[in-house]
Amino acid sequence: IPAQVKVIEHVRPKYACRTCEKDGISNTVKQAPVPHSVIPKGYATPSLLSQIITSKYQYGLPLYRQESMFKQHGIELSRKTMADWIIRYAELFKPLYDQLHQHILKQPVIAVDETTLKVVESEKVNSYMWLYASGADSPIGNISGTEIPNIVLYDYHNSRAGQCAVNFLKGYSGYLQVDGYQGYEQTQATLIGCWAHARRKFMEAKKGAGKKGSGKADWALNHIQKLYRLETQLKDKTVEVRYITRQEKSVPLLSQLHMWLMKSAQQVLPKTKLGEAIQYCLNQWKKLERYTLDGLLSIDNNRAERGIKPFVIGRKNWLFSQTATGANASAVLYSIIETAKANDLNVFEYVMTCLDELSQPDVDIEQLLPWQFAKR
Template sequence: MDLLNELALTNIDPAMLAQVRALFEQQRAKLAENDFKIKALTFELAYYKRVRFGKASEALVGEQRMLFDETVDMDLAAIDEELHSQAPTKQARKRAGRQPLPPELPRIEHRHEPESCQCGQCGAGLVKIGEDVSEQLDVEPARFFVHRHIRPQYACRPCETVTAAPIPSAVIDGGLAAVGLLAWIAVCKYLDHLPLYRIEQIAARQGVPLARSTLGEWIGRIGVALQPLADRLAELLRERSCLHADETPVRQLDPGSGKTKHAYLWAYRSNALDDGPSVVVFDYRTSRAGAHARAFLQDWRGHLMVDDYAGYKAMFATGPTELACLAHIRRKFFDVHAASGSPVAEEALRRIAQLYAIEQQTKGMTSSQRLALREQHAIPALAEMHTWLLTTQRSVAAGSGTAKAIEHALKRWPALQRYASSGSLPIDNNPVENAIRPIAIGKKNWLFAGSERAGRRAAAIQSLFATAKLNGLDPARWLADTLEKLPTCPNSRIDSLLPFANSTQA
């Protein structure tokens, strides 16, 4: 305003002075508006960061937490972009350290030379002293192309015979789809959980007509071809001395009623502390009856890590040895503490955290080293916790959430503490829960299995894919390679096709 007052005292034209005043007021209003937006966005950004990294996010679990984090991360980026655009002076953003891009990816170089190789000040020739290199990750959507097979035919005139190269064996004889396309379709359906109609739409956008009925036919034939591999995977899994087991419900179409009915996908996983490749096998069944687990395990006699589901109980009387999951015990106390802030539940969580801290120290140890550490630290900690649970049980209200959590822990105690007396038994059932989680989330896309046969086929293919991922293989590349070799592979060498990183028997 001082500048305007000085202008008013000069001989400046009043009309021009009025225009200057109007422009000044307009700029001041715009600055005020921008200042308000910046303050509002700064406040919103602080709020979202507090929500994203604060206790509110910890109250969510599983898929809720995953979707929550994704949404908040997108909102944070959008607010930061808006805030940057409102800033009066554009400053370079502070970027977090980037992870290096995988060296095996192909590189396409783009060289950006100055417009002139002469100095703009004196005209002297420029000398290269170095170069700045930055990398961006790009992607090319599924690219369809055609393999054209040409088989020249040669005739012998004296013998009146014709000779040509034999047609290579294929999973689908005379089929239109090459192994790469079959692998892509299977990955889309069973790893990315895309229904066939969405795969049909993806292909149509690139001008490739792939009818859903054709896709369904290919998947059906792939399932039959891969079933022996899945069966062999189950045989090798039952040779292990310790397994994890869990199950998740799925819906199965019931054509007679026009509705869906309950079915279950049972999951079995090898012990991560074992030597040899990791193995996951899914078994599709029409119910949650414990007889299905007994049918899968057959006469197997080892240590089985499970939750407290009653369906497993009948096996433990005459068969496997039960292991209880510490994570399930913790979950009971966590729910009580989250609901009421119970100091008893808090103390239980602290003691459980101590056991996990001991287990964390065993990473990379041999079985004998792990056993020595568990005997020195875990067994005494478990004994102290057991005594504390018995003592505390007498002082809490019967029927309360805390009492039920304590009762559950004590009921499972013999099976819970069993791991500490060995150097090769797991502490919880998290490995198999992690293996089954992608399917539990993905079923929101495909909603239901069309039939029991479809469920068994999905279980077989997902077993192979999950095992490939656990062993550091690219499922699509493994499947394409396997589908190419499978037609000519004798049964005696079927283990060479299993999804293990070193292609050796488990």
């Protein structure tokens, strides 16, 4: 059955008692109360709003396309109206977003990444959408024996300054899984490097070598692959087993790789792709080897890179945000949707329910957290 759009019309007749009026009784006119609305006097239902929000932020469908789809149903719903709704209703989700923010700061490990965003009314060429993620990509992926909620939060800024991360993290002192960007050094967290980035550098060196041969790059790639092979074996193991195995097997491999890097740095020209790959690893070495310190840690920052990918895909469709207010609304709604997805919820139903309950007085925000909502 194709999707259907229905207009729900509420009829509220007024009744008055003439006998009461003759007897001088006041307030004789009675009328049914106004049905609950997500926002007072707003005519959009939670299901319609959920459809618009999930279409844009889950499936990357720009508002102008949604506008044309509604026209096929004979409904005039302009993109400006929908944009105003999104900004307005994103405010309803702010308490839930803030609650998720408090929960993520309690986690032992946070993965971080950032990507560019064009905001038309911003004075700067590029603004940035920062991503903070905890847990794994899905509930099944959580390390056995460890309760780590899956949280994916976006934070908009018109800058890439490290102070943006400092402000969001509010003195967080746990582990921060990052790439090589120096801005994260300003935080109070213990930084964990990303072997996926290091491996990528050697892949570029191998491609750049062409027919000249890429023996050294191949050696490094094979050695890094040994580290990843161990991680594949440890994927479903407990934190304790991961730590012990890494100490027994990963640490010696890392020691061999470090010695090779030190030796190769003296043999390879620093301006070449291979030289840059070697120097990147040496500069990042303390961060790159730290993943062996705790079984909770990952060998790379792919958790954050996968988390930010839905935003990147959506950006290819809708291209830009008109205002900073719209960008902030997008950050909130992407956070709600991606966290719901990470907790294996039906996103449409979750957003619809949240819209309905967040507009009610005395709502219990804790019960709307995705991992709590899944138990309902």
